[in-house]
Amino acid sequence: MKTLLLPLLVDESVEAALATAHMVAKRYGSYIEGLFIRSAPPMVPRAPVPAHFLNQYRDYWDESADVARKRFTTFMNDQNVTFREITSDATGPNAWWREIEGEADDVVGEYGRLFDMIVMARASSKTSGEWSSLYDAALFDSGRPLLIAPETPPETLGENIVISWNASTETARTIAFGMPFLKDAKKVCVLSVEGAVGGMVPGPSGDQVAAHLVRGGVAAVAETVQANGRSSGKTVLEEAERLGADLLVKGAFTHNRLRQMIFGGTTRHVLTEAKMPVLIAH
Numbered sequence: 606m607k608t609l610l611l612p613l614l615v616d617e618s619v620e621a622a623l624a625t626a627h628m629v630a631k632r633y634g635s636y637i638e639g640l641f642i643r644s645a646p647p648m649v650p651r652a653p654v655p656a657h658f659l660n661q662y663r664d665y666w667d668e669s670a671d672v673a674r675k676r677f678t679t680f681m682n683d684q685n686v687t688f689r690e691i692t693s694d695a696t697g698p699n700a701w702w703r704e705i706e707g708e709a710d711d712v713v714g715e716y717g718r719l720f721d722m723i724v725m726a727r728a729s730s731k732t733s734g735e736w737s738s739l740y741d742a743a744l745f746d747s748g749r750p751l752l753i754a755p756e757t758p759p760e761t762l763g764e765n766i767v768i769s770w771n772a773s774t775e776t777a778r779t780i781a782f783g784m785p786f787l788k789d790a791k792k793v794c795v796l797s798v799e800g801a802v803g804g805m806v807p808g809p810s811g812d813q814v815a816a817h818l819v820r821g822g823v824a825a826v827a828e829t830v831q832a833n834g835r836s837s838g839k840t841v842l843e844e845a846e847r848l849g850a851d852l853l854v855k856g857a858f859t860h861n862r863l864r865q866m867i868f869g870g871t872t873r874h875v876l877t878e879a880k881m882p883v884l885i886a887h
Contacts, residue, residue: 606633606785607697610720611671612640612739618726623680624758625882630698631674632763633785636691637698637724639677641670641717643706657878666785674702678774694732706828711757713739714746722782724752727881740876744857746866750886751857759851759882767850768843770797770827772808775856779886780814783854786884787818794848819855852883854877 611626613619630637643666646659681688681700690701705712717723723743743751763786770776780787787793795818797811798804809817811827818825828848832840845853859870875883 606721607635607720608720609635609637610713610717610723611675611677612642612709612723612725613635614726618728618754618756619626620680621675621758622724622726622754625752625754625762626676627680627698628759628762629722629724630686630700632789634697635699635721636695637681637686637700638720639674639700639702640712641673641704641738641740642712643670643704644709645706650866655840656738670704674704674717677702693754694726710738710742710746710877712803714742717743717747717749720749721732721856722752723747724754726754727756727879744885744887750779750839750884753876753879753883753885754883755880761851763789763852764791765849766793766852766854767841767845768793768794768795768814768825769853769855769875770814770873771805771810771837771843772797772810773806773854775858775887776854777808777856779854779856780818780886782886783884784823785853786853786854787820787823787825789825790852793818793823793844794850795825795827796841796848797827797829798832798837798843798844799829801835801837801840804837836874838871838878841871842875842880846880853879853881853883855883855885857887 606629609626609629627638629635646662686698686700691699728737766787769782795811811829811885815825815827827874830844855875
């Protein structure tokens with residue numbers, strides 16, 4: 606968790622993402638790189654683009670980048686975070702700002718491979734489409750875990766963790782990514798949901814996972830709950846809130862995406878409705 610990438614949109618959810626990234630950086634001495642992605646001007650082959658349009662286009666992105674940069678630098682300065690680009694091992698937290706021109710999905714998916722974790726804001730009503738495509742890029746193309754900030758800045762992070770265990774490869778991978786959090790947590794609950802469509806897949810039980818984590822020094826216990834007519838996503842979130850979780854660890858898109866679109870998916874529900882930070886990976 607030593608290097609964090611924080612893509613930013615000009616959006617009201619930025620503050621929660623900044624606070625969440627800072628909480629991680631403060632604990633692990635991390636380097637946070639704020640990233641703003643400028644969309645390249647649209648070009649049509651053999652069709653000249655009017656100069657005034659290009660100027661307006663660049664002005665828009667200049668203004669948007671300036672707003673995002675000021676929010677990032679102001680927050681980091683208020684938290685007394687050292688502002689410098691790190692080129693060697695250094696004690697953090699440290700922060701830096703970067704702007705890249707290109708297709709946002711491509712940039713996040715490719716540039717994100719350089720970092721230990723990507724931190725993003727939760728989608729708002731204004732940015733749900735933009736964030737949704739960036740989530741997909743981070744999950745499917747970067748190979749890195751994604752930490753989704755809640756709507757409002759969390760008071761704590763990773764003291765009481767719930768693992769949404771469905772026996773999948775994706776969740777096992779997310780647990781491996783999240784081991785620094787899990788080892789530091791005061792409480793970890795491996796939560797399994799029975800009786801929900803799209804719930805468990807063949808694999809180890811929650812009890813087996815908890816036993817494995819205990820062997821690794823994690824204070825883990827297992828609990829199985831019944832869906833009782835609730836969807837898997839709704840059950841996971843309601844039970845995580847009941848348990849007082851301040852971090853939910855979950856695998857992303859265990860089932861194929863066509864099935865997710867037809868029947869609805871646990872991952873989408875959690876991404877849009879979770880009130881606590883969520884660590885996910887595919």
